Amino acid sequence: MTTTKPSAEPLSIGDVAEQTGLSVHALRFYERQGLLAGPVQRTSGGRRRYTAFDVEWLQICVKLRESGMPLADLKQFAELVRRGPGNEAERLQLLDTHRQRVDAQIRALEECRSVITWKVGVYAEHLARGEAGGLWDPTA
Incomplete structure (x- = not known):
């Protein structure tokens, strides 16, 4: 930041x-x-x-x-901050819930990256061997 x-x-x-x-x-x-x-x-x-x-x-x-x-959560967080001391537990809960969502998104993206990396490897290997013709050809 x-x-x-x-x-x-x-x-x-x-x-x-x-x-x-x-x-x-x-x-x-x-x-x-x-x-x-x-x-x-x-x-x-x-x-x-x-x-x-x-x-x-x-x-x-x-x-x-x-x-x-979500915008609604950010509004709620801002409102809690404006209210001042005494609601830190609510702020923590809101931020922790969001962190958990972000962690889940990161895990999902890592799974996607793994599939993409595998697919890149498949294509690179076939191209290197000169055997890429017809790879995943829906007309074959």
């Missing part, structure tokens, strides 16, 4: 988009969906001003979404 250097300087939405890999549109979506750990501060002109904490939180959210965490 990319870490941000602590800064007291507020960050623009463009700065945060660059640091998190999220588009400006996605950042606005995250805010509307209640996925941030706290409210985004605004300038007197209404422009969003983010903190280093916001960036760190968003980087975590990105990884949770990339790993397949």
